[in-house]
Amino acid sequence: MPFPYRTGFTQFLRGASKVKKVFTRPMSLKDTPFHYCPGCGHSIIHRLVAEVIDELGIREKTIGVPPAGCAVLAYNYFDVDMAEAPHGRAAAVATGIKRVLPDKLVFTYQGDGDIAAIGTAETIHAANRGERITAVFVNNAVYGMTGGQMAPTTITGQVTTTSPGGRVPLRDGYPLDLSEMLGIAAGSVYIERTSVTTPKGIMKTRKALKKAFMVQMEDKGFALVEILSPCPTNWKMSPAQAVRWVDEVMTKTFPLKVIKDVA
Amino acid sequence: MAGKVLMRGTHVLGEAAIRAGCRAYFGYPITPQNELPEYMAAAFAKMEGAVFLQAESELASINMVMGASIAGARVMTSSSSPGISLKQEGISYLAAMELPAVIVNMMRGGPGLGNIAPSQGDYFQATKGGGHGDYRVIVLAPAYGQEIADMTRAAFDMADKYRTPVMILGDGMMGQMMEPVVFPEPLDPASFPKKDFVLDGCQGRPSRIVRSLWLDTNLEEELNWRLVRKYEIITEEIPDEEIYLADDAEVIVVAYGTAARIAKGGVHRAREAGQKIGLFRPKTLWPFPYEPLKRLSRKIRHMVVFEMSTGQMVEDVRLAVEGRCDVSFYGRPGGVVATPEEIARVLSGVYRRLDHGRGAAAESGHTFRSVGSA
Ligand SMILES: Cc1ncc(C[n+]2csc(CCOP(=O)(O)OP(=O)(O)O)c2C)c(N)n1
Ligand code: SF4
Ligand SMILES: [Mg+2]
Numbered sequence: 001m002p003f004p005y006r007t008g009f010t011q012f013l014r015g016a017s018k019v020k021k022v023f024t025r026p027m028s029l030k031d032t033p034f035h036y037c038p039g040c041g042h043s044i045i046h047r048l049v050a051e052v053i054d055e056l057g058i059r060e061k062t063i064g065v066p067p068a069g070c071a072v073l074a075y076n077y078f079d080v081d082m083a084e085a086p087h088g089r090a091a092a093v094a095t096g097i098k099r100v101l102p103d104k105l106v107f108t109y110q111g112d113g114d115i116a117a118i119g120t121a122e123t124i125h126a127a128n129r130g131e132r133i134t135a136v137f138v139n140n141a142v143y144g145m146t147g148g149q150m151a152p153t154t155i156t157g158q159v160t161t162t163s164p165g166g167r168v169p170l171r172d173g174y175p176l177d178l179s180e181m182l183g184i185a186a187g188s189v190y191i192e193r194t195s196v197t198t199p200k201g202i203m204k205t206r207k208a209l210k211k212a213f214m215v216q217m218e219d220k221g222f223a224l225v226e227i228l229s230p231c232p233t234n235w236k237m238s239p240a241q242a243v244r245w246v247d248e249v250m251t252k253t254f255p256l257k258v259i260k261d262v263a
Numbered sequence: 264m265a266g267k268v269l270m271r272g273t274h275v276l277g278e279a280a281i282r283a284g285c286r287a288y289f290g291y292p293i294t295p296q297n298e299l300p301e302y303m304a305a306a307f308a309k310m311e312g313a314v315f316l317q318a319e320s321e322l323a324s325i326n327m328v329m330g331a332s333i334a335g336a337r338v339m340t341s342s343s344s345p346g347i348s349l350k351q352e353g354i355s356y357l358a359a360m361e362l363p364a365v366i367v368n369m370m371r372g373g374p375g376l377g378n379i380a381p382s383q384g385d386y387f388q389a390t391k392g393g394g395h396g397d398y399r400v401i402v403l404a405p406a407y408g409q410e411i412a413d414m415t416r417a418a419f420d421m422a423d424k425y426r427t428p429v430m431i432l433g434d435g436m437m438g439q440m441m442e443p444v445v446f447p448e449p450l451d452p453a454s455f456p457k458k459d460f461v462l463d464g465c466q467g468r469p470s471r472i473v474r475s476l477w478l479d480t481n482l483e484e485e486l487n488w489r490l491v492r493k494y495e496i497i498t499e500e501i502p503d504e505e506i507y508l509a510d511d512a513e514v515i516v517v518a519y520g521t522a523a524r525i526a527k528g529g530v531h532r533a534r535e536a537g538q539k540i541g542l543f544r545p546k547t548l549w550p551f552p553y554e555p556l557k558r559l560s561r562k563i564r565h566m567v568v569f570e571m572s573t574g575q576m577v578e579d580v581r582l583a584v585e586g587r588c589d590v591s592f593y594g595r596p597g598g599v600v601a602t603p604e605e606i607a608r609v610l611s612g613v614y615r616r617l618d619h620g621r622g623a624a625a626e627s628g629h630t631f632r633s634v635g636s637a
Binding site for chain 2: 061065068072079080089092095097104105122
């Protein structure tokens with residue numbers, strides 16, 4: 001998807017006499033094609049994270065912690081030091097790294113099942129300790145990697161392979177609003193929910209990610225960006241339908257907003 | 264702290280860890296080992312750059328250990344039985360990722376919540392896996408305060424040398440007991456050679472990955488065989504044991520840790536009564552010292568395995584003995600601590616019956632069964 005990058009575009013206009021590169025692979029991404037499904041939000045989010053790392057000039061002092069989930073192979077794409085965490089434990093692994101290397105920048109990259117089900121405890125306590133890490137929380141309302149089972153963030157009525165008649169809250173639980181919960185934790189500094197379904201949403205996500213890294217660079221506390229992300233494959237939709245579903249349906253349960261900002 | 268000092272086991276372990284260059288500790292409170300994290304917290308509070316963190320669970324703490332190890336630190340966690348169960352996930356990952364770490368288990372009565380009394384019910388868990396997958400953990404079993412100090416130093420060295428998790432397996436009694444100890448000279452972590460797997464940002468080098476997922480089955484198989492080759496080297500290099508009064512012995516008691524100290528008391532009493540009884544004490548539980556025990560089994564007639572459990576190490580003893588002599592088991596599980604007199608009675612009973620048929624009869628009230636014979 002060609003994004004309308006403002007800086008790149010004006011550069012292009014200014015340098016019209018010479019051929020200028022206006023869209024290139026971020027340094028923090030390896031030259032490896034993504035394995036993600038067509039229309040998957042993970043690819044866009046990877047690129048945004050890499051761009052932000054480049055822009056902040058922190059590639060050589062960043063350590064990433066990918067999850068168990070569709071993004072488990074993120075280390076094949078990010079050209080920074082990467083440590084794979086057990087399912088749900090990214091915040092704890094990141095804590096261990098950051099405590100030993102407080103001058104480095106540590107980010108986790110986690111799905112909704114990873115961060116809001118099996119890893120809820122690790123996440124809440126990392127936030128509450130004001131752990132100086134940046135969490136990238138990719139909410140696609142399902143367990144993508146394992147084949148589309150119900151996730152903590154599956155919305156009421158949503159059909160998944162383990163909620164075949166739709167999610168029924170008093171049987172399956174309500175969709176969990178982890179970001180709001182983390183906002184209550186005194187150690188969290190900045191929490192925003194964005195989406196990557198429109199150019200504007202993508203730019204907002206990029207900005208939010210940059211801020212979430214800067215909060216860490218300024219040693220302020222825990223920062224998290226929750227990104228609503230299409231999973232056409234498990235939603236059984238076309239990429240275009242999936243984008244529309246995020247905008248029209250998913251955002252009703254998970255409204256896009258700054259949840260906390262005391263940075 | 265030069266010369267001999269009198270300290271309890273948990274504090275000995277903490278001091279020895281710090282002297283081994285340990286600068287990161289993550290844990291969660293559980294009796295009977297709380298004096299160890301408390302020692303680390305107090306000491307690290309005074310040390311620049313040292314990390315003490317009380318985690319929200321054992322699950323979190325072992326994963327913090329993973330992170331600290333990835334970041335290059337000599338790192339330790341400690342717990343007691345129920346907490347060690349929670350750590351098993353992380354231990355499997357540490358083994359798979361070939362990350363050094365030291366894990367202390369001060370065993371208590373179990374299963375379940377059990378109690379807080381000293382026990383040895385976690386032998387299987389420690390030596391036969393515990394977590395999922397094909398892996399081993401080096402398991403060191405100190406019995407004396409001085410050994411706690413020496414083995415803790417060794418544990419950190421082995422963890423780094425072999426890039427593998429190492430467990431120190433003790434029990435609540437050992438943790439509480441005050442004993443005189445001489446510590447080795449402290450090491451300066453700044454003097455350690457740089458580890459080539461550490462993630463500290465890819466400045467001036469290609470980026471690195473620490474992982475345990477190998478979707479390509481050939482690569483996962485390769486990892487498994489690489490681990491096996493490493494385990495073979497460890498099995499050659501580190502098995503260790505104490506053999507005591509065995510030269511003329513006809514009966515040998517096999518025990519480790521606190522049980523071995525009690526058993527030694529039993530041996531002394533039996534010797535006073537003129538009975539030729541000795542002791543075999545494994546100091547490494549994995550790798551188990553099969554070879555020396557095998558050699559011993561050729562010249563003695565009966566082995567009594569004494570454990571503070573219902574019988575776990577006895578299976579390794581039988582593997583070593585392979586039917587060359589009788590093997591019986593005497594166990595006091597559930598946190599009960601046997602007395603040396605009690606063990607002396609058991610050993611003397613076996614000794615007296617040597618010429619009256621094989622095996623030994625049950626001593627009233629306790630499990631005492633013959634679990635294998637030639
Ligand atoms: C302990 C453990 N339990 C279960 C799994 C299987 N598993 C792998 S990823 C995953 C859920 C992935 O969902 P999510 O975190 O939402 O990420 P997504 O794939 O949707 O990006 C599960 C259940 C595992 N790897 N480890
Ligand atoms: S299953 Fe869903 S989350 Fe996973 S790669 Fe495909 S679209 Fe993306
Ligand atoms: Mg998901």
